[in-house]
């Protein structure tokens with residue numbers, strides 16, 4: 001049987017999925033809608049716009065001001081949906097046999113709808129601790145909104161104690177995931193005839209030397225891997241995903257590029273990789289290239305740098321959610337979230353939300369009503385504890 005709070009959450013979810021907040025598009029209408037609902041419940045709401053004026057984060061607080069708050073966090077953006085691949089309209093909630101279909105239902109408007117549906121429970125009695133709502137933009141394109149939100153909180157000296165990130169984990173506690181840093185490195189050399197290699201700068205050859213250095217770093221990461229962690233594999237990985245460059249066999253390659261990623265188990269490993277590769281380019285490759293062609297260039301574009309979530313022995317967020325769900329088992333997952341950014345601010349963090357990651361980023365994405373029920377029970381339990 002569906003709980004009354006879940007019925008409310010389904011209604012809100014229907015409204016939220018109708019905003020086509022694909023990461024490339026504005027999210028302001030959805031943010032304004034959420035702001036109204038939170039203000040109506042008596043929350044203090046701040047809308048924090050980005051520099052483009054088309055996207056915004058929302059940060060809201062119920063209860064007292066001060067430290068030791070609890071953050072419920074979700075991202076408002078969704079990945080694209082091609083209607084041709086969907087059985088029903090991806091931006092219209094379709095309820096069928098206990099499954100709620102639409103883009104973003106599990107990733108992760110379902111959790112956001114649940115937190116809004118729980119507002120009556122949170123406001124039924126005065127809260128002893130601050131309860132914050134953090135709704136961000138551009139998670140799917142590299143956690144850009146959360147990065148802004150976290151630095152904003154840091155600047156204003158707001159450091160809540162606990163953050164629950166409601167990404168789809170089937171309501172299980174996730175206490176860790178690796179980071180995911182993605183890069184494209186582009187080499188600009190100088191073209192020339194293949195018979196006169198010293199008169200040009202071969203971008204493909206410099207890209208090859210760059211890759212060779214990446215492979216040395218890859219081995220170093222494996223060797224220095226912290227012992228005793230539960231990640232699989234337990235060390236930071238590095239992958240060269242694509243190499244391209246040059247135009248023909250007898251032409252010195254004028255341009256080349258390498259797409260690569262690293263998945264650090266510690267922030268230090270991530271820094272180690274970027275530091276080593278920058279030094280190699282600036283101190284070894286570029287001076288050689290520029291001796292022949294002063295305009296030669298190596299540029300690394302950061303596609304995304306999602307911080308890892310480190311499992312901690314002491315984790316108040318894990319203890320709280322375990323008490324609420326009755327399931328103390330904490331898991332590690334392979335997908336990245338905004339959680340690491342909140343952890344870097346000094347908060348205890350877990351990822352726990354309704355729905356399965358197996359249904360995310362796919363046509364006919366859905367959220368089971370039973371998952372929403374479980375989430376509403378957790379939030380109702382949280383409300384009872386905060387009174």
Ligand SMILES: [Zn+2]
Nearest residue numbers: 075107108167
């Ligand atoms: Zn997500």
